[in-house]
Amino acid sequence: MQQCEICHTSFTWKQISKSLWLAYKPVLCPNCGRRHKIQFLSRLLASLMIVGPLFVLNSLSPFAGTGNFIFSVLIVVPAVLLVLPYMMRYRLA
Numbered sequence: 001m002q003q004c005e006i007c008h009t010s011f012t013w014k015q016i017s018k019s020l021w022l023a024y025k026p027v028l029c030p031n032c033g034r035r036h037k038i039q040f041l042s043r044l045l046a047s048l049m050i051v052g053p054l055f056v057l058n059s060l061s062p063f064a065g066t067g068n069f070i071f072s073v074l075i076v077v078p079a080v081l082l083v084l085p086y087m088m089r090y091r092l093a
């Protein structure tokens, strides 16, 4: 998990996932309050991780059937949202 660049306090999963939901809002360190902005590459990765699997699943859906498609989305999207905060990198703003 990402740490504060000043005091090395770890950000929480909740903080980072909230930042993702609020269109990559900067994260404040829970200890020293310094603002950290998401890195461009993390932002790109987040978009790819969310859109990519949906795109692949969507192109497979004619073969897999609509029921399977919905089922896969219900598995893939929460899994991506769960894992993403661990992969995001922030830099001191």
Ligand SMILES: [Zn+2]
Pocket (backbone or CB within 6 Å): 004, 005, 006, 007, 008, 009, 029, 030, 031, 032, 033, 034
């Ligand atoms: Zn800090």
